[in-house]
Amino acid sequence: MTMRNEAAGLTLTGPLVGTRGIVLTQAWAGSYCTALLGMLGADIIQVEVRKRPDSWRGDYAAPITGRIRDVPTAVHPWNVSALYNSVNLNKRCITLDLGTPEGIEVYRRLVPHADFVAENFSPRVMGNFGLDYEALKALKPDIILASLSAYGHEGSWANIPGIGGTIEPTSGQSALLGYEDGPPMNSGQMYPDAVAAFNAFGAIIAALRHRDRTGEGQYIDLSMQEANLAMIGDSALEYVLTGRQRPRLGNRHTTFAPHGIYAAAGTERWVALAAETEAQWAALCAVAGRAWAEDTRFATNADRKANEDALDAEIGAWTASEDRDALAARLSAVGIFAAPVLDALELAEDARLRARGVVRVVAHAEAGEWPQVTIPLHFSRTPATEVRPAPLQGEHTRQVLAEILGMSDAEVDKLERLGVSGMGPPD
């Protein structure tokens, strides 16, 4: 399914073409949820407040660093933020100061043109704007509103603020992440936000189906704590059933060995490998050419699990002189779980992700042309193929307000004069 919006110069593809979200999302969880919907063809109009810009655009005064500094068009730090640009593909961005009556009025006029609204403010904010679910429903009876917050909109912790880096500990995730002999850790990049985004993405699609069939909208209340606890629900159920807290396992598996990441030849070259079946173990012994198969410590999976430290030491001694990629390929070819540990720049060049269209070069008006991770779903009948760069702050205000509300340039000029709209730091 493809839909062309000539006036906006925009092509929408994918199963959600024909739907529209006018959203107040920010940072990672909310923004990425709505970007995913946009990548499936929904028309996503992101509303941003210049006085309190999206925190992932960074500070207005932040220095431009790295390779971006050498791009001549990269002049506004808030438009060339890697964090913002990574999770806001396939959106249009308008600016409206929701702290002003004029800004709220324009937003209220937009709502009837939306199928869904999503937001990830602290729970009190939408009410303060006069934009809670009941208010939105009065404007559009079948509206879908998804709220993503730290602890949800109901319950005694509802007003406690949180972000990915604090939800990771309070959801039980951090207690499970870490080396077998080490302290609890957080992930390298606030993983709980991604979990919230994926779940809210599915929920909004489900709510759209329900709306289409019944004419009923609904409210979706996502607590990042709950979403992340659900993702380790087997560990939660383990505690319920046995009273035991699962220990940190490093790279190990609850049941199988070997299961680890081992140093290969060179600096920061690592290979992941695991064997779950006896056939995989036999194949691993054959590839390694070591006498492990005859070693009684490693005779069965139970033996290998019981002697896992010794097993890991043996494997590590072997891999240390092996080429990472060649070894991973040899192991994969004989049916063993194996992979090179790729870092971000290697991922950017990964031929497989490029061949499947997941990593693509995206041209951004200020940041230039760089590889980005795009759409992680492949539909055979309704392919979602169109990728647009993250919007500049306020890039589409004039276009969207004209297209949806029929506002004239003079009317938008007035909003800009009042400081309700515009681009960049407020005066």
Next chain:
Amino acid sequence: MARVLEGVRVIDISTSPGGAWCSRMLADYGADVVLVEAPGGHPLRRIGPFADDGTSIPASYLLANKRSATLDLDAAEARRRVVALCRRADIVVSSHAPSRLAAWGLEYASLGNPALVMVHVTPHGMTGDLSEVPGNDLTNAARSGWASINGAQEREPLKPSGWQSSMCGGTVAYAGAVAAIRWRDAHPGEGQEVDVAEVEVMAAAFAPAFLRSVYAGSSHARRDSADLMAGPVPVQDGHFALTLSRAHFWRDAMNLLGLPDLAEDPRWGASFYRQAHKDEYVDRVTAAMSTWKKMDLFDELAVRRVVAGPVMTMEELRGVEHLRERGFWRAPRDAPDGPEYPGPALRMMGTPATLDRRPPRPGEHTAEVLGMTTEGA
């Protein structure tokens, strides 16, 4: 109560945690999910930890809310029955590589049901030179970039805990399945395949670190040990994360910790400045935190509306009143006196997820499911 997927029939022939989570979500939102298990039982049933009665806990979590039919896909007669089930189904969930489906004659085209939505949840996707290569959460962590940033720089890279790539892959596959069903509602007879690769879902979740590295020209590294800004640090009775992003979080937290000079110096209000000058304050802040108990510090910072994270265990989470108020823990409707399961990831107020069925015993519903195929054949 309204259900999003009322009347939607799902046949789950997958054997992976990602496939199991996808169909668990479909079941939670009202679909009738039949799990096709080999005679030895779903592979999850052999994965620990195990409850006292010997049942696999991961299997209990991931297979709940479904019916189970024992059918051996390697046997022609059983396979014929599975094909018949798939012909009547709205959604089939598979985790198998293309060659495996071809060997069974269970590829989409062979099923002869153009209205069918077939969802593939596999490690690497259904096309490309990795489509036949085995993968799991460990390899997905390695190939998606996540392992390269998790853990400590002085040690080996670290995969996310448990089955995060399976769970995220299953969640995204659920979203794709519902999008395809919604499409079919509006375009009768138009089924399709949805191909979700767990490694790609995790690469998508890695997008911020990815683009930061691309713009910077150097890959994001793992953290140095005990980096305050990167994760939990020791406090009196455990660990605590203080990831101060906004200026007022910093100011109010430093005042609470008795570090007014850090609180009042305006330079520290900007996060990019704090990141660049970590060495000037990390030791002092960590020392000040170490005398606190984690829930006391959480309570005091909550009053000040500062984001803060005590590292909580499952025992502590079971005790959190807030989660009980929200009805997060619930026993299956057909086993109300049985153990409580952790709840859905979110609350859809108009069409809530429900847990209607305890996990099935292997093949518990074979007869009734096959009765259904006979009737339909």
